[in-house]
Amino acid sequence: MxxxxxxxxxxxxxxxxxxxxxxxxxxxxxxxxxxxxxxxxxxxxxxxxxxxxxxxxxxxxxxxxxxxxxxxxxxxxxxxxxxxxxxxxxxxxxxxxxxxxxxxxxxxxxxxxxxxxxxxxxxxxxxxxxxxxxxxxxxxxxxxxxxxxxxxxxxxxxxxxxxxxxxxxxxxxxxxxxxxxxxxxxxxSLGVLIDETLSASRAECRRVAGWCATAEGTMLLGSGPSYGTALYAAAKLVEAAGIGAAGQDVEEWCHVERFAYPVDAPLFVVAPPGRGHDRAAEVAQRAHKLGRRVVAVARPDDEAITAHAAAVLPVPGDVREEFSPLVYHGFASYLAAATAEALGRALFQSDRR
Structure with a gap:
């Protein structure tokens, strides 16, 4: 192949x-x-x-x-x-x-x-x-x-x-x-917001990919529909770059994985407005205090999340929480591709002989 x-x-x-x-x-x-x-x-x-x-x-x-x-x-x-x-x-x-x-x-x-x-x-x-x-x-x-x-x-x-x-x-x-x-x-109508989100996040995804390429592990968090987005995004990092990445529920991370080393590992918090948003903001704040490099996937004006983030992958518009996965997953492809490129790897380990 x-x-x-x-x-x-x-x-x-x-x-x-x-x-x-x-x-x-x-x-x-x-x-x-x-x-x-x-x-x-x-x-x-x-x-x-x-x-x-x-x-x-x-x-x-x-x-x-x-x-x-x-x-x-x-x-x-x-x-x-x-x-x-x-x-x-x-x-x-x-x-x-x-x-x-x-x-x-x-x-x-x-x-x-x-x-x-x-x-x-x-x-x-x-x-x-x-x-x-x-x-x-x-x-x-x-x-x-x-x-x-x-x-x-x-x-x-x-x-x-x-x-x-x-x-x-x-x-x-x-x-x-x-x-x-x-x-x-x-x-x-969400096609317009998808394009705006991709345009706004591409450069920052390349910067954050450097963190993922050198980290011992990467976690991606979400709740409700965004839990599915977090699982999907983690899968793209694994399939594309072959790194250790996992999706987790926001609250479950707070109970278990927050104790994992290294303390500065990248931690993505997918947090559209919705039912789980307030708890996601609390967890982002706690993660920041623990020394995590929090990456917020959120509205750029959402200071409850972005104030605790080392990087923001912005979603510059409103979307119903039920439909948010159609918009909020876009960053994953840019991030995974850039991480694979930084590591010199082909997708699905297809460069292995």
Missing amino acids: EPIPPDVMVRQVESLSGDLRRLTADTDERIRELLAARRGRTVREVILVGSGDSHHAGQAAELAFRTLGGVRCTPLSTLRFLAYGGTTPAGDDPGQTLVVGVSASGNTPLVVRSLEQARQRGAATLAVTGTQGSRVTTAAEQAVVVDVADRERSPGIRTYQANLLALLLLAVRLGGSPEGDGHVDEIA
């Missing part, structure tokens, strides 16, 4: 706003058609199943299903779903549980098995994938195919956004609210 250079990630992330504009209306129409075909069958619980980026997308979308979709929602990794009772139906009618299997390639073996198992147990099933005719599309009763054209060999960036977009639109339409059309327009 030829080495995969880091600059592929830059091309991928700079395609995100165009993808969002191109995909939103068609994906929304497909989802509305699928829900109409269910002929009013009630959904009371949604289980989001995936591995890697697909699982991170589920974590990032959970709040939208709960608040905008009005349903119980549980994001599960594939093995947890298969081996530890993920298909227990909600209520007497197992068809009121919708199991959504997410796989960009459409051929992730455990996602296929999860959908098959869910159908055997009577749950409704839906595949979200980027690949028409893939195995998940036949394993599930219904499928949403979000096709990202001109793919390149890369850690998932455009495919991650595409699957996340489909999940958020599904959450909106499950809710059946009169405000649904407005929410869809709100999502489509």
